Amino acid sequence: MKKIIAVASFTALLLVSCTPKVSTATAPAASTSTAEQIAQGKTIFENSCGRCHKLPDPTSHNSVQWVGIMNSMAPKAKLTDEQHQWVYDYIVSVKK
Numbered sequence: 028m029k030k031i032i033a034v035a036s037f038t039a040l041l042l043v044s045c046t047p048k049v050s051t052a053t054a055p056a057a058s059t060s061t062a063e064q065i066a067q068g069k070t071i072f073e074n075s076c077g078r079c080h081k082l083p084d085p086t087s088h089n090s091v092q093w094v095g096i097m098n099s100m101a102p103k104a105k106l107t108d109e110q111h112q113w114v115y116d117y118i119v120s121v122k123k
Contacts, residue, residue, distance in 0.1 A: 060116040068110075068117030075104040076114075085121035093118050 060068065076082055088096065093115060101111040 060113050064113045065117045065120055068113030068115070071106065071110050072114045072117055075106065075110075076100065079103070085118040090119045 073082065083096075085093075097111060097115050097118075101114070106114065
């Protein structure tokens, strides 16, 4: 009986590890923000995000990682969709 459970567990682990991972983050939209909007994004980032916690270094994550971070933090900062896009465009515009 223990052997059957061990084989079943191993098979389940094998199947789970072989399945492709599904990304929950949406692909970042191409920047459509103007230089002025990106500057506003920087101001919003510094004022809205910095109000609650230390500002993260924009180069500490790649653009895809920032999608997930922004999607979770923008509602807490009460950003509009436009402001969300401007902040995202600012963050990914910062060069390493």
